[in-house]
Amino acid sequence: MAEEVKKPEEVKKPRKPLDPNSAKYKLGKIASDAFATAIEAKKEGRPVAWVSSNFPVEIPETLGLATAYPENQAAGIAARGAGERMCEVAEADGYSNDICAYARISLAYAKLKECPEQDVAMPDVLLCCNNICNCMIKWYENLSQELGIPMIMLDIPFNPDYEVSDAEVAYVSGQFWDAVHQLEDLFGLKWDDDKFEKVTGFSCRASRAWLEATAQAKYTPSPFNGFDLLNHMAVMVTARGKEEAGEAMETLLKEYKENHEKGESTFRVEEKHRIMFEGIACWPYLRATSRGLKDRGINMVTTIYADAFGFDYNSFEEMIKAYCSVPNAINLEKSRDKRVKLCKDNNVEGLLVHTNRSCKLWSGFMAEMSRQIGKECNIPVTSFDGDQADPRNFSEAQYDTRVQGLCEIMESNKEAKEA
Amino acid sequence: MVQDVLKKFHEAAVSPRAQMDKYMSEGKKVVLTAPVYTPEELIHSMGFVPMGAWGADIELNRSKEYFPAFLCSIVQSILELGINGAYKGASAIVIPSLCDTLKTLGENWKYAVDDIKFIPMTYPQNRKPAYGIAFTKAGYERVIRDLEALGGKYDPAALAESIKVYNAHNAVMRRVDEVLAGHPEITAAERSDIFRSAFFMTKEEHTALVEEFLDELAKTEASGEKLGIVVSGILTDAPQLNKIFDEFGMHIVADDVAAQSRQYRTDVPEGDDPLEALAVKFAEMDNCSVLYNVKKPRVQWIVDTAKARNAKGVVVVMTKFCDPEEFDYVMIKKACEKADLPLALVEVDRQMVHFEQVRTNLETFRDMLSM
Numbered sequence: 001m002a003e004e005v006k007k008p009e010e011v012k013k014p015r016k017p018l019d020p021n022s023a024k025y026k027l028g029k030i031a032s033d034a035f036a037t038a039i040e041a042k043k044e045g046r047p048v049a050w051v052s053s054n055f056p057v058e059i060p061e062t063l064g065l066a067t068a069y070p071e072n073q074a075a076g077i078a079a080r081g082a083g084e085r086m087c088e089v090a091e092a093d094g095y096s097n098d099i100c101a102y103a104r105i106s107l108a109y110a111k112l113k114e115c116p117e118q119d120v121a122m123p124d125v126l127l128c129c130n131n132i133c134n135c136m137i138k139w140y141e142n143l144s145q146e147l148g149i150p151m152i153m154l155d156i157p158f159n160p161d162y163e164v165s166d167a168e169v170a171y172v173s174g175q176f177w178d179a180v181h182q183l184e185d186l187f188g189l190k191w192d193d194d195k196f197e198k199v200t201g202f203s204c205r206a207s208r209a210w211l212e213a214t215a216q217a218k219y220t221p222s223p224f225n226g227f228d229l230l231n232h233m234a235v236m237v238t239a240r241g242k243e244e245a246g247e248a249m250e251t252l253l254k255e256y257k258e259n260h261e262k263g264e265s266t267f268r269v270e271e272k273h274r275i276m277f278e279g280i281a282c283w284p285y286l287r288a289t290s291r292g293l294k295d296r297g298i299n300m301v302t303t304i305y306a307d308a309f310g311f312d313y314n315s316f317e318e319m320i321k322a323y324c325s326v327p328n329a330i331n332l333e334k335s336r337d338k339r340v341k342l343c344k345d346n347n348v349e350g351l352l353v354h355t356n357r358s359c360k361l362w363s364g365f366m367a368e369m370s371r372q373i374g375k376e377c378n379i380p381v382t383s384f385d386g387d388q389a390d391p392r393n394f395s396e397a398q399y400d401t402r403v404q405g406l407c408e409i410m411e412s413n414k415e416a417k418e419a
Numbered sequence: 420m421v422q423d424v425l426k427k428f429h430e431a432a433v434s435p436r437a438q439m440d441k442y443m444s445e446g447k448k449v450v451l452t453a454p455v456y457t458p459e460e461l462i463h464s465m466g467f468v469p470m471g472a473w474g475a476d477i478e479l480n481r482s483k484e485y486f487p488a489f490l491c492s493i494v495q496s497i498l499e500l501g502i503n504g505a506y507k508g509a510s511a512i513v514i515p516s517l518c519d520t521l522k523t524l525g526e527n528w529k530y531a532v533d534d535i536k537f538i539p540m541t542y543p544q545n546r547k548p549a550y551g552i553a554f555t556k557a558g559y560e561r562v563i564r565d566l567e568a569l570g571g572k573y574d575p576a577a578l579a580e581s582i583k584v585y586n587a588h589n590a591v592m593r594r595v596d597e598v599l600a601g602h603p604e605i606t607a608a609e610r611s612d613i614f615r616s617a618f619f620m621t622k623e624e625h626t627a628l629v630e631e632f633l634d635e636l637a638k639t640e641a642s643g644e645k646l647g648i649v650v651s652g653i654l655t656d657a658p659q660l661n662k663i664f665d666e667f668g669m670h671i672v673a674d675d676v677a678a679q680s681r682q683y684r685t686d687v688p689e690g691d692d693p694l695e696a697l698a699v700k701f702a703e704m705d706n707c708s709v710l711y712n713v714k715k716p717r718v719q720w721i722v723d724t725a726k727a728r729n730a731k732g733v734v735v736v737m738t739k740f741c742d743p744e745e746f747d748y749v750m751i752k753k754a755c756e757k758a759d760l761p762l763a764l765v766e767v768d769r770q771m772v773h774f775e776q777v778r779t780n781l782e783t784f785r786d787m788l789s790m
Contacts, residue, residue, distance in 0.1 A: 094749040160541060171557075331526060332526040357489055360523070364524075368526070368527055
């Protein structure tokens, strides 16, 4: 899942310099520095880890291990138009085109070791956590084999129950410390409790500000365009354990609050409708999917995908529970209730579901869950077929038709309400 | 007579509903067990008849209301059977979350099939350390609670007895796999029946039947010249697939199939606490696409087994949209190339009607192996 990148047009078009005190500048810098810092570390001979997006960042951050996030990289590559080219490299090696496109892009990168659309430092170790999907395990197993480097597996199973059990906390806690000790042994690193406390403080600070910023969509009109979140989320994925992330997120929150007070928004057209977007963004078609909404005055005000990277906790056990409760690790009822809350808190009028060819887990019970959300919130639900990174699995015409249909129902509902 | 026993396997293999009705008419309660692994020993010990639920070669209709098209057809067909009443009368279904699609099966089941209780089994992937074994045990304890709510009773002594029954069955299934490697006259279809029928019979009955088969087979002379192959995949019970193997003179000398030998490789060790021992069994299981192992020993296992059994080649039978297998395939392919072992890939699914592409691939492979 994860990642968030600059839109292709933002890379290509000359733009006026951003105010260095703005959230956009600060967040963009943190996101781009994340790649550069790991490349620099590699040059200096320091170990680099490739990390799955919902692995507890508290571990590499406390140990001072440089990190790169393959999901983040794959999203960047896809957004910049190289998804298909990289997928084809993996497919030529025998990887089925049914496999997650992030995995195909990442395995292709492991082979080529370069991609101008988004290079990363090559890893010395792999930190895998499957709380987003079991596909992650297979992907990292193969990376480990192909690159001949160790893999540390932190298994957080899908929880069929509503609450996290004591047994699961004990299991994941055991693995947490095992992972720490393995990394200490591999690279001669030393765990420092004081640093851990600082890192958790940074992570919670960033998470609180991020969650509060996204919650500003409670206002009508929303002080931001929901597509902004997809970009800013990069920082929550790659740098939430860093001090500067908290500061940047607090700036973002401040700006959103100011926008509301001034009656302004980064959604530059009249906000006629407010929807929740479900699923990972279609990175190769970010512009098309954004425009399809904006042209109709539809603001995507909320998505579980953004909140997925906010981890706020007050103890070690709560931290473990937070990692056990990320969106793809929880049962249908808990998943539904979280989304229903988002819909109600943010006055959502419709639900647009991305049936993502790359993500079997996310798409596998989405039909039933979205029916339940639609019923509970009394809102229309529409889905479209797409892919997070393989452009061959998306049809702009289908997307447009589906969004138009959703828009018409929302209009009709609004008219009925007003009448 | 060998053929008489084979007929019995076939009858059970093609009549799961009749088998289920038979057990229910005897007053027994049936618990369905979904792929890939479930604690059958435990279910058996609590007085239920575990019956494999690996779907069927059927058209999908109602399951499409729940699943997108790009999910594994085995799982989709299990839900279809649940919705259309094919499993009616079963007390529960135990579904492990060993792959992403199985996770979604359980969640959908709760709303799609209201008369058969969903019992989740959550296995750890870091299953070998003590904390992994403890977590497996906690998963079993949850299954126990759910089965108790259905009238089952947990008794460690009964579990110890069931473990003996299952270990004996494992042993006989390993033995039949080994013996069949020396009997080319037993067809792929017949071999498939022997394995498939195990899901629809009590293990006591199946063990007895396999032993009878082995006794009868021992009285005969092995015959026939065929091409020895190792088959790998999740499921290979499609009659048309086995017909093609037989038509092209392919003899399965070993399998790495989830619905076949992978079920029987590991026994429950002896121990004072049978539930703990059952958890240790899971810790010791390996060589499977849904069981994490960074070293991927399964890949070398296939190569080594093919050599040990003098196979001419390996056929990977890929269930469409099964990503654990699709990832492993690339490694299997590389290892076979390195070992100079010919490899063929054929794709199948539960809705496949036309097997022409499979036929063409296997015909070419047969020609290549015969050169």
